[in-house]
Amino acid sequence: DTAVSQTPKYLVTQMGNDKSIKCEQNLGHDTMYWYKQDSKKFLKIMFSYNNKELIINETVPNRFSPKSPDKAHLNLHINSLELGDSAVYFCASSHTIREQYFGPGTRLTVT
Amino acid sequence: GENVEQHPSTLSVQEGDSAVIKCTYSDSASNYFPWYKQELGKGPQLIIDIRSNVGEKKDQRIAVTLNKTAKHFSLHITETQPEDSAVYFCAAQAGSARQLTFGSGTQLTVLP
Numbered sequence: 742d743t744a745v746s747q748t749p750k751y752l753v754t755q756m757g758n759d760k761s762i763k764c765e766q767n768l769g770h771d772t773m774y775w776y777k778q779d780s781k782k783f784l785k786i787m788f789s790y791n792n793k794e795l796i797i798n799e800t801v802p803n804r805f806s807p808k809s810p811d812k813a814h815l816n817l818h819i820n821s822l823e824l825g826d827s828a829v830y831f832c833a834s835s836h837t838i839r840e841q842y843f844g845p846g847t848r849l850t851v852t
Numbered sequence: 853g854e855n856v857e858q859h860p861s862t863l864s865v866q867e868g869d870s871a872v873i874k875c876t877y878s879d880s881a882s883n884y885f886p887w888y889k890q891e892l893g894k895g896p897q898l899i900i901d902i903r904s905n906v907g908e909k910k911d912q913r914i915a916v917t918l919n920k921t922a923k924h925f926s927l928h929i930t931e932t933q934p935e936d937s938a939v940y941f942c943a944a945q946a947g948s949a950r951q952l953t954f955g956s957g958t959q960l961t962v963l964p
Contacts (some may be wrong), residue, residue: 745895774951782939784896784954797951831895839884839945841952843895 744768745844747832754822754851762817762847764832772796773815774833774841775807784831790815822851854879856944858955865932866963873958875942876924882944884923886952887916890939900927932962 745766754760766773774797775787788807789797795807804820816834832844855878865871877885883904888896902909902916902925909916913932918925929936939959943952 782890782957784941784957786951789951797878810883833895839901839952840898841886843888843897845895846893 745832745834745842747763747830747844747847749847750845751848751850752849753852755852756822756824759818759820760849761819762830762832762849764815764817764844766813766832766834766835766844768834768842770834770836770842771812772835772837773809773812774835775815775817776831776833776843777803778829778831778846780828788815789819819849822849824851827851854882854944854946856942856953857956858958860958861956862959864960864961864963867932867934869932871927871932871936871960871962873927873940873942873960874911875925875926875944876922877944877953878923879944879946880920880923881946882923884945885898885916885918886929886945887914888941888943888954890941890957892938893960896941910954929960932960934962934964936960937943937962 749765756812772791774789787801793809803850806818808816828847835841858875886901889899890896913930915928939957942955
């Protein structure tokens, strides 16, 4: 029943590890996004995919790599995790750029 | 690119009072302005939006106004209730842009 879902909800890991966050939407949308929300609540877009094609790739370290196996899924893989990667990561989807629907977020803590 | 500024960063009101949050944008080509509400531990949720061909839009206790000349837009919440307590984000999108630019957020606290 959930529109945009993310797993896991919490992720605690050590520096240097590689981790993935998964996102799925059942709204039939053709565009999906990854956002990063820092400790001050600032929301910043990282990536956007439209019909499995990367259309936005903001200034993000290349340790972050999105993967879209199909229109309903957009996963985020992070290599060599650093302390500064600790944040809440949100997946979102939309039919157009407007009216974006957000997932519940994944709180990543790097120790 | 677009730059969106949001004020205030924190706002406390008594239950039943009104709350106003203001945003300014820099790109005169921006034509879509949504507002999102983020409750603790949840993702942002779209609560109202306005397009540049409209000056005001209302939905029950919430309303948004847009002044294209001054390049600012505001969220108005009347008869506030404790469940209105959350972080509110404004955003803007230029017609050709492929992304929303978000403001820095306002923590609204409604005091019982």
